[in-house]
Amino acid sequence: AAKQFPNPTTLGVYAASLGVQGKVDEGLALMPKAAAAVHDNPPELLSWLLFQWGRLYELEGDFATARDFYAEAHRRMPGYLEATAHLAQAMMQTGDTAGAKKLVEAALAEDRHPTLLGLAVQLGHPELLDEAKREWERYVAALPEAFSDHAARFYLTVDPARALVLARANLANRDTPEARALVGEAALAAGEPAAACEAVGPLATAQAPRAQRFIAWRAFSKCGRTEDADRLARDLGISR
Numbered sequence: 001a002a003k004q005f006p007n008p009t010t011l012g013v014y015a016a017s018l019g020v021q022g023k024v025d026e027g028l029a030l031m032p033k034a035a036a037a038v039h040d041n042p043p044e045l046l047s048w049l050l051f052q053w054g055r056l057y058e059l060e061g062d063f064a065t066a067r068d069f070y071a072e073a074h075r076r077m078p079g080y081l082e083a084t085a086h087l088a089q090a091m092m093q094t095g096d097t098a099g100a101k102k103l104v105e106a107a108l109a110e111d112r113h114p115t116l117l118g119l120a121v122q123l124g125h126p127e128l129l130d131e132a133k134r135e136w137e138r139y140v141a142a143l144p145e146a147f148s149d150h151a152a153r154f155y156l157t158v159d160p161a162r163a164l165v166l167a168r169a170n171l172a173n174r175d176t177p178e179a180r181a182l183v184g185e186a187a188l189a190a191g192e193p194a195a196a197c198e199a200v201g202p203l204a205t206a207q208a209p210r211a212q213r214f215i216a217w218r219a220f221s222k223c224g225r226t227e228d229a230d231r232l233a234r235d236l237g238i239s240r
């Protein structure tokens with residue numbers, strides 16, 4: 001579709017698909033073409049394009065650049081949930097916890113989405129934990145293929161065993177580097193390094209995004225695959 005009808009939507013979707021397959025550089029190369037194909041000023045489309053652009057940088061572990069794209073997407077459409085959530089996460093990753101907390105609290109005043117509730121729990125609102133759990137379970141029960149990965153990320157720090165169940169369900173639905181890395185994270189959080197290594201094994205040789213290869217390095221370091229861990233460390237520029 002991107003080749004036959006190269007408009008902002010088809011190019012943006014194609015770039016995003018390349019990114020989750022580990023072909024981040026190819027995805028990034030498409031984004032200027034997608035932006036150049038915009039011929040008017042639709043806020044929804046522009047915010048969506050900016051968000052997809054930021055996601056590609058996030059997959060590479062470049063949260064500072066991703067944050068800039070998310071911030072612009074949020075500025076254009078403050079009610080864009082995904083942009084708000086990923087902006088808050090990027091702010092946390094780049095040291096602006098106070099800014100992230102202010103952003104999430106303002107968003108929660110308009111939307112009690114479980115993504116925002118979960119972020120609020122991380123940012124100092126433990127009283128929202130039960131509501132966040134209840135809402136994520138409601139979402140997963142209704143649409144498991146859509147929300148198992150989102151819910152698994154929420155449960156990583158509050159219930160790693162539940163996170164692992166959900167992450168495995170997500171991997172069964174879509175075998176991508178990101179899905180494998182999520183199982184690896186959940187297994188490590190649940191104290192199952194062997195399961196983490198089993199999940200992230202293909203990431204040792206595949207051209208996975210940098211962020212996912214970092215999770216693989218963590219898993220290999222824990223389960224005794226020293227040679228694989230050392231090789232990934234060299235690739236990622238990690239020193240002992």
